[in-house]
Amino acid sequence: MALIELEHIVKTYDLGLSKVPALRDIHLQIDRGEFVAIVGQSGSGKSTLMNIIGCLDVPTAGRYRLSGRDVSELSDDELADVRNLEIGFVFQSFQLMPRASALENVELPLIYRGVSKKERRARAQGALDLVGLADRMTHKPAELSGGQRQRVAIARALVTQPSLLLADEPTGNLDSKTGEEIVGLFHDLHGRKNTIVLVTHEPKLAARCPRAVRLVDGLVIADGPGVKVAMGNAEALGAEAVAQLLAAQAATVQR
Amino acid sequence: MSEIAAQASGVRLRASAWSERARRVAIARLDDLRLAFASLSGHKLRSGLTLLGIVIGVFTVVSMMSLLHGLQNSIDKNMGGLGADVFQIQKFPNFNFGALSPEILRRKNLTVTQALQLRDLLPQAKQVGAEVWEFGKEISAGKQIDQGGAVAGGTAEFFTNNNLPIGSGRGFSEAEAMSASRICVLGAGAVDVLFPNGDAIGQRVRLGRLELEVVGSVERLGGGPLGGGNPDNLIAIPITLFLELYGTGRSVNITVMAKKHDEMQKLQDLAIGAFRRARGLAATADNDFEMFSNDSARATFDQLAGTVTAASLFICALSLLVGGIGVMNIMLVAVAERTREIGLRKALGARRTRILMQFVIEAVLLACFGGIIGVLLGFAGTAVAHFLTFPAEVPAWAIALGLGVSCGIGLLAGIYPAARASRLDPAVALRDE
Numbered sequence: 001m002a003l004i005e006l007e008h009i010v011k012t013y014d015l016g017l018s019k020v021p022a023l024r025d026i027h028l029q030i031d032r033g034e035f036v037a038i039v040g041q042s043g044s045g046k047s048t049l050m051n052i053i054g055c056l057d058v059p060t061a062g063r064y065r066l067s068g069r070d071v072s073e074l075s076d077d078e079l080a081d082v083r084n085l086e087i088g089f090v091f092q093s094f095q096l097m098p099r100a101s102a103l104e105n106v107e108l109p110l111i112y113r114g115v116s117k118k119e120r121r122a123r124a125q126g127a128l129d130l131v132g133l134a135d136r137m138t139h140k141p142a143e144l145s146g147g148q149r150q151r152v153a154i155a156r157a158l159v160t161q162p163s164l165l166l167a168d169e170p171t172g173n174l175d176s177k178t179g180e181e182i183v184g185l186f187h188d189l190h191g192r193k194n195t196i197v198l199v200t201h202e203p204k205l206a207a208r209c210p211r212a213v214r215l216v217d218g219l220v221i222a223d224g225p226g227v228k229v230a231m232g233n234a235e236a237l238g239a240e241a242v243a244q245l246l247a248a249q250a251a252t253v254q255r
Numbered sequence: 256m257s258e259i260a261a262q263a264s265g266v267r268l269r270a271s272a273w274s275e276r277a278r279r280v281a282i283a284r285l286d287d288l289r290l291a292f293a294s295l296s297g298h299k300l301r302s303g304l305t306l307l308g309i310v311i312g313v314f315t316v317v318s319m320m321s322l323l324h325g326l327q328n329s330i331d332k333n334m335g336g337l338g339a340d341v342f343q344i345q346k347f348p349n350f351n352f353g354a355l356s357p358e359i360l361r362r363k364n365l366t367v368t369q370a371l372q373l374r375d376l377l378p379q380a381k382q383v384g385a386e387v388w389e390f391g392k393e394i395s396a397g398k399q400i401d402q403g404g405a406v407a408g409g410t411a412e413f414f415t416n417n418n419l420p421i422g423s424g425r426g427f428s429e430a431e432a433m434s435a436s437r438i439c440v441l442g443a444g445a446v447d448v449l450f451p452n453g454d455a456i457g458q459r460v461r462l463g464r465l466e467l468e469v470v471g472s473v474e475r476l477g478g479g480p481l482g483g484g485n486p487d488n489l490i491a492i493p494i495t496l497f498l499e500l501y502g503t504g505r506s507v508n509i510t511v512m513a514k515k516h517d518e519m520q521k522l523q524d525l526a527i528g529a530f531r532r533a534r535g536l537a538a539t540a541d542n543d544f545e546m547f548s549n550d551s552a553r554a555t556f557d558q559l560a561g562t563v564t565a566a567s568l569f570i571c572a573l574s575l576l577v578g579g580i581g582v583m584n585i586m587l588v589a590v591a592e593r594t595r596e597i598g599l600r601k602a603l604g605a606r607r608t609r610i611l612m613q614f615v616i617e618a619v620l621l622a623c624f625g626g627i628i629g630v631l632l633g634f635a636g637t638a639v640a641h642f643l644t645f646p647a648e649v650p651a652w653a654i655a656l657g658l659g660v661s662c663g664i665g666l667l668a669g670i671y672p673a674a675r676a677s678r679l680d681p682a683v684a685l686r687d688e
Contacts, residue, residue, distance in 0.1 A: 112604040
């Protein structure tokens with residue numbers, strides 16, 4: 001069953017003097033239980049796409065259905081509720097509250113769901129246990145290693161039991177060994193029927209995902225098994241495919 | 256299910272939805288408060304400095320109001336029972352800030368003779384009397400003892416000039432007052448204690464070394480303990496007898512009653528001239544006595560109190576304005592510093608109002624702390640004033656005003672920065688460096 005349905009998604013940033021297209025015409029469907037990498041160079045539009053999939057932003061045109069509900073034209077507060085209920089974020093820079101303990105950090109999304117303090121505590125403990133940090137609950141972020149911090153962030157994303165785990169360069173700030181561990185954790189979570197979308201610029205990371213989507217200049221130019229999409233002569237493939245797609249688009253517009 | 260049952264369950268459902276909502280709001284505000292505490296205590300020095308303006312403002316208004324309130328109370332007490340148409344001439348001023356000047360301390364006593372002279376020089380007055388007081392004396396009748404009574408030595412005018420109506424028996428005659436007759440008039444309280452089961456008139460009481468005949472008693476006045484002692488616990492004796500008993504080296508107060516209330520001011524002006532003659536003052540010399548009436552005391556005080564109140568409210572408003580700007584500034588800094596945190600909170604599902612409330616509550620809490628510190632300092636200032644024997648008392652409304660206004664300032668100063676925070680775009684805020 002489709003969790004994410006993107007149809008003709010366009011996002012244009014209005015910079016006053018000029019309009020910059022970030023996403024041109026994105027079609028994408030992701031089913032429940034999938035583990036998908038979105039790869040692309042910086043400027044390819046992958047961050048914009050992540051923001052839209054994560055309901056942090058709305059498209060300029062097109063339709064986005066999440067769990068069957070059209071979320072492309074929701075208000076700020078409605079989007080906040082959708083994020084709270086449906087999406088767990090994992091960021092490159094962890095985004096933990098420095099003064100709060102691991103436990104308090106993990107509790108945070110439950111605060112906005114109106115869960116009582118006692119229940120929050122119990123659920124946060126469960127989530128930290130799941131990522132292997134049961135013995136670090138009272139530590140502040142500064143007292144944890146990079147890998148442990150990212151585990152706290154993953155626990156925070158999981159604590160609400162979201163439909164979608166959305167990770168933005170989750171290994172970007174980690175050394176390769178720690179990065180491996182985190183990727184391993186994601187594979188673990190995928191094994192537990194979580195839907196994961198991982199945004200990255202590293203083909204190596206994408207290659208390990210069952211499915212990868214390559215973005216160039218705001219267009220999807222490849223979509224298939226991670227190994228193929230990531231390991232093909234990426235850049236050459238990219239340039240050729242973009243030219244083809246743009247021509248096809250121009251033809252549609254003329255017609 | 257019958258229709259009624261369905262309706263009933265609908266009502267229950269709505270009620271429980273409502274209480275669920277209330278529960279969520281309560282949890283939310285409690286979390287906001289916790290958060291505000293944490294973030295303020297993370298910046299103790301900064302928060303403290305921000306508060307200074309509000310602290311000074313609230314301290315000013317609380318301590319000034321407590322001084323004025325205390326003064327007002329002490330005036331009300333000291334005015335005692337002086338009749339409405341009566342003014343008093345006395346040696347020293349009733350109210351004074353700080354120590355009396357040497358010129359005032361060198362003044363000669365007012366005497367009974369001067370009072371009698373004034374009576375002749377001021378025919379416009381209805382009557383002129385003289386009186387002198389002692390407090391905390393013991394009066395006895397047989398085995399009955401009355402402690403702590405006030406002893407007044409007076410002329411025949413004493414009772415009318417002090418608004419002390421004779422209840423039974425009589426007062427003094429002029430002749431008795433001037434010839435140290437061994438008679439007395441008792442207040443109702445003294446009668447209660449000394450003669451619990453019978454009429455006092457014609458009985459004998461002992462005051463110091465003298466035995467006196469009771470010729471009359473004053474009507475019961477009542478009045479609580481706040482009125483400055485029990486006005487009923489009184490023994491009045493002829494002024495000449497008083498001076499014989501307690502010594503002549505003391506200044507008497509001269510009380511003058513006007514024929515009509517309208518004439519009070521005119522009569523006081525005349526009395527000054529007449530009394531200067533009675534005192535034998537040179538034309539260039541300053542008055543070496545004080546005039547005092549309920550009206551004049553109150554008017555002088557009210558004028559002073561009005562000025563001081565206006566001045567302190569102005570200082571208070573100014574410091575609160577500065578304090579409010581400080582709070583707004585620090586909240587803007589906090590929003591800028593915590594842009595990423597705000598982005599994160601929004602990403603995790605915080606609605607606009609949650610972010611708004613978080614920062615508004617933080618600002619109100621900050622300002623409220625300032626108010627509380629200001630009130631506490633106001634109490635400390637009042638304690639110091641007490642230590643310096645200045646009558647001061649913090650009025651409840653000043654506390655309420657101080658706290659209320661500072662919370663209001665926090666609210667006003669917090670809204671704009673909080674609104675800015677709540678409108679941040681989460682995607683942009685998360686990228687903030």
